[in-house]
Amino acid sequence: MDTVNSLLIHGANALLWLWDAIGSLLGRLWSALDAILDPILSPVLAVLNPACTVVGDVVYAVLSPVPVWFGLTVLSLLAGVVMLVAFRYVSNQEAIGRAKDDIKANLLTLKLYKDDLRVMFHAQGRLLWAILRLQRYMLTPVLVMLLPMLLGLAQMGTRYQWRPLHSGERTLIRMKLDESLEFAENGRFAADMRYAEDTTYTPVADAKPGVTLEGCAGLIVEVGPIPGGGEMVWRVRGGEPGRYQLRFHAGDDVIEKELVVGEGLRRVSATRVGSDWTTQLLHPAERRLPDRTGVESIEIVYPGVDSRVYGANWWVLSFFVISMAAALILKPVFRVRF
Numbered sequence: 139m140d141t142v143n144s145l146l147i148h149g150a151n152a153l154l155w156l157w158d159a160i161g162s163l164l165g166r167l168w169s170a171l172d173a174i175l176d177p178i179l180s181p182v183l184a185v186l187n188p189a190c191t192v193v194g195d196v197v198y199a200v201l202s203p204v205p206v207w208f209g210l211t212v213l214s215l216l217a218g219v220v221m222l223v224a225f226r227y228v229s230n231q232e233a234i235g236r237a238k239d240d241i242k243a244n245l246l247t248l249k250l251y252k253d254d255l256r257v258m259f260h261a262q263g264r265l266l267w268a269i270l271r272l273q274r275y276m277l278t279p280v281l282v283m284l285l286p287m288l289l290g291l292a293q294m295g296t297r298y299q300w301r302p303l304h305s306g307e308r309t310l311i312r313m314k315l316d317e318s319l320e321f322a323e324n325g326r327f328a329a330d331m332r333y334a335e336d337t338t339y340t341p342v343a344d345a346k347p348g349v350t351l352e353g354c355a356g357l358i359v360e361v362g363p364i365p366g367g368g369e370m371v372w373r374v375r376g377g378e379p380g381r382y383q384l385r386f387h388a389g390d391d392v393i394e395k396e397l398v399v400g401e402g403l404r405r406v407s408a409t410r411v412g413s414d415w416t417t418q419l420l421h422p423a424e425r426r427l428p429d430r431t432g433v434e435s436i437e438i439v440y441p442g443v444d445s446r447v448y449g450a451n452w453w454v455l456s457f458f459v460i461s462m463a464a465a466l467i468l469k470p471v472f473r474v475r476f
Contacts (some may be wrong), residue, residue, distance in 0.1 A: 178356035187422035194293035218464030298453035300440035316432035
């Protein structure tokens with residue numbers, strides 16, 4: 139029994155080591171890929187995001203009279219058709235057809251000659267090669283369509299993922315600072331939503347903020363700024379409905395962040411980010427922060443949209459289900475093979 143337990147323990151340790159090694163390898167690969175892509179995509183997104191935001195505002199202005207779920211359905215159907223047509227002309231349809239035919243032929247060979255080992259091994263090898271070829275032919279159009287699709291999804295996220303802050307509703311504003319800044323404290327500070335609801339909370343007595351927030355009609359500052367953990371945090375309440383530009387004074391720099399207060403479906407930028415291409419892709423509605431300020435990001439903790447169809451995180455599921463269903467149904471109409 140001790141031998142069995144020892145084998146199980148050593149086996150589990152080996153699996154954990156292997157998992158850690160795989161995670162470390164993937165992390166290094168991603169770091170290398172990010173180092174290559176960031177100098178290329180960061181300036182590209184700095185140009186594309188404002189243009190896509192203008193297009194998104196026009197599209198949603200057209201859809202504003204219809205129910206939100208109907209607008210999401212229309213956009214998902216159109217996206218499915220556009221992706222289908224793009225796949226048709228970007229991919230090598232003849233090569234995809236040959237690879238799929240080879241897969242079918244070798245599967246039939248395996249079924250008919252299951253008693254002949256030599257034929258089966260040859261068929262399995264040809265089947266594997268056909269599958270690899272098919273994946274290669276499918277990968278090219280996916281990579282071509284990936285950036286446009288992500289740009290479109292990011293614009294949809296600014297409308298469906300978050301809702302505007304209601305008048306009188308509490309939330310937090312987080313400013314993430316560069317650790318080298320003089321006004322960034324070294325201490326730990328874990329800001330969460332309890333500070334947004336706890337009206338008895340008061341800031342620490344020795345807080346020496348180096349960042350100030352100008353007041354405006356759309357925002358009432360209750361507590362803050364509270365420094366800690368490389369962040370400055372404010373607890374605020376929504377004021378008068380409207381779209382505002384908050385002004386933060388960080389040292390000699392003035393940094394703006396968009397605030398939206400009101401009801402209904404409106405474009406909401408939860409975070410204004412820096413030059414990193416991945417964060418620009420996720421938060422496209424505002425121009426990236428200047429590098430010289432030392433401020434990495436400014437986040438307003440907006441509530442999520444409440445709906446099982448077009449609400450926070452659910453809208454992504456609805457989009458992919460509707461768009462993929464449209465692509466599968468219309469595939470014979472456009473004569474697309476995939």
